[in-house]
Amino acid sequence: MRLKKMTTIFSALLALLLLPMPLAAYDLNEKIQLHGFASQGYLDSAGNNFLSDSLDGTFAFNEIGLNLNLRFNDQLRFGGQILSRKMGSYGDNSIRLDWGLADYRFQDWAGIRAGKVKIPLGLYNTERDSDFLRPMIFLPQSIYDETRRDTWLAHWGGELYGNVAREAFGDFDYKLFYGRIKYEGDSVYHDSTLDNINRRLADNLADPNPDPLLPPHINQCDRDNDYLYGANLIYSPPMENLRLGISYVSQQDTTYADNEKIGEYKTNSYFVLSLEYAWRNLLLSAEYGENDRTQTLYDVTTFDGPNQAWYVMLTYSATDRLSFSVLYDEYWKEKYNKDDTIHASGRYNSTPWRKDWGFGLRYDVNENWTVKGEWHMVDGSALLLEFFNPEGTERYWQYGVVKASFNF
Amino acid sequence: MRKPLKTIMLLLLLMLYGAPVSCLAAEIILVVNPGSTLTGITWRAAERIFLSKKTEWSQGEHIHVVVNNNPEVYASFCREILKKTPQQYLLYRKKMLFNGSGIPPLVMNSDQEVKAFVAATKDAIGFIRKDSLDPSVKQLVIR
Numbered sequence: 001m002r003l004k005k006m007t008t009i010f011s012a013l014l015a016l017l018l019l020p021m022p023l024a025a026y027d028l029n030e031k032i033q034l035h036g037f038a039s040q041g042y043l044d045s046a047g048n049n050f051l052s053d054s055l056d057g058t059f060a061f062n063e064i065g066l067n068l069n070l071r072f073n074d075q076l077r078f079g080g081q082i083l084s085r086k087m088g089s090y091g092d093n094s095i096r097l098d099w100g101l102a103d104y105r106f107q108d109w110a111g112i113r114a115g116k117v118k119i120p121l122g123l124y125n126t127e128r129d130s131d132f133l134r135p136m137i138f139l140p141q142s143i144y145d146e147t148r149r150d151t152w153l154a155h156w157g158g159e160l161y162g163n164v165a166r167e168a169f170g171d172f173d174y175k176l177f178y179g180r181i182k183y184e185g186d187s188v189y190h191d192s193t194l195d196n197i198n199r200r201l202a203d204n205l206a207d208p209n210p211d212p213l214l215p216p217h218i219n220q221c222d223r224d225n226d227y228l229y230g231a232n233l234i235y236s237p238p239m240e241n242l243r244l245g246i247s248y249v250s251q252q253d254t255t256y257a258d259n260e261k262i263g264e265y266k267t268n269s270y271f272v273l274s275l276e277y278a279w280r281n282l283l284l285s286a287e288y289g290e291n292d293r294t295q296t297l298y299d300v301t302t303f304d305g306p307n308q309a310w311y312v313m314l315t316y317s318a319t320d321r322l323s324f325s326v327l328y329d330e331y332w333k334e335k336y337n338k339d340d341t342i343h344a345s346g347r348y349n350s351t352p353w354r355k356d357w358g359f360g361l362r363y364d365v366n367e368n369w370t371v372k373g374e375w376h377m378v379d380g381s382a383l384l385l386e387f388f389n390p391e392g393t394e395r396y397w398q399y400g401v402v403k404a405s406f407n408f
Numbered sequence: 409m410r411k412p413l414k415t416i417m418l419l420l421l422l423m424l425y426g427a428p429v430s431c432l433a434a435e436i437i438l439v440v441n442p443g444s445t446l447t448g449i450t451w452r453a454a455e456r457i458f459l460s461k462k463t464e465w466s467q468g469e470h471i472h473v474v475v476n477n478n479p480e481v482y483a484s485f486c487r488e489i490l491k492k493t494p495q496q497y498l499l500y501r502k503k504m505l506f507n508g509s510g511i512p513p514l515v516m517n518s519d520q521e522v523k524a525f526v527a528a529t530k531d532a533i534g535f536i537r538k539d540s541l542d543p544s545v546k547q548l549v550i551r
Contacts, residue, residue, distance in 0.1 A: 069505070069511045081506065103510070118509075130507075132502075165452070165461070171461060241491055
């Protein structure tokens, strides 16, 4: 029954994709541009739930975005993008401001943007919700952890940016930013934090010597961001299609339970080193990152120290429309404690690592339509949320996605 | 992997089997307004202009860039001048739009449209087939 339904939906989608589509011409002129995108995916997994109740398969995986740019003069631009998304039971297709800013470019080497600005972490964080801009549907989770999307998506503040070029040495794109994050109430991370705190409180109650100062249960959990700042530098040396990058970011959140402060989450330093090289029809991407973070809850430090994340992705474009990608993505929760045996932390059976082999293909029907599919074979359950897997996790698991996107 | 997902992946692979391959080539030149005093430009500078990293000529005038979307001309320009695949350059321009970092160059669909825009716009730059060159625009040599 389910297979029949899936096949019918997918066949209808294919028929729609193959209809001749006139190229949208919304570049009204150099002053005003209106663009947008819409995508629909299907996510399925075996072994563990990933970002949603994916063990049962889910179509609750879509994005719709619309953006408008107004160029006031050669230096000044105003722009914004609204986004509606659904990922499992989150997002609910409510309309939110994805980014919105005023951009004044004094010179090629110096400009300023103010408003809600995307955080330039690594090579691909700024296009996180527009999967048609990259070879695979999911960004490598070790660096671009989808459960922490709200933390690293965008900030309210400003950034200085520019491009500094020297003919003999290539050019540098730089960004320096400062601002604050405004967290949405309905986020995976928010709800999983509430769930984790209540599990700790329940453990405390069950302890033979419980801490009498801890409440038995909390009803509400909130985070306020105190600050966020960082820098991003991309160097394009005098060599065709090579980009080298370094990103740095630091931020601090205060955590509240039922309106009382209970702790802090601080990113002491998060750096990502990046490399991207295109040679003929091959595109190589590799990034390495360490996030040194500290979390305290009820005066107990729940973790303190750097994680370690890296990936290598190779994409081969067989034609201008068709490409294949292979990804190896590795994450360690604690850089200096790589115990490779499965260990139980509390009742939640988890591994401190995640090793993901991903295989994807992408087909661009035309400039506007893209279809993609990928599957991943994973060893390790780090980054998986107990929230979605209350009965514990499997060490070896898989997930697969297909997605169709339209943009104009 | 669940059975519906396997079926979808199989259908996708079957569709990809018939994917067309493009292997066209044309000799491409850069063109500017006939009133421009420029005669040549380095490859690096040309690349930075079409990647929207360089937005001003040396005297400070804003550069008005136009991309020729004729499939043959566009593919040759990407491969010969930008050293990218057509898809890579398309995605580069779309990233600017959707991540809020800027407005990509205007897009026009033929040599004639590009020439008309460049001829009418001081400080404009575009690219066309070499055999489409006429006095309405001026060739900018890549040094």
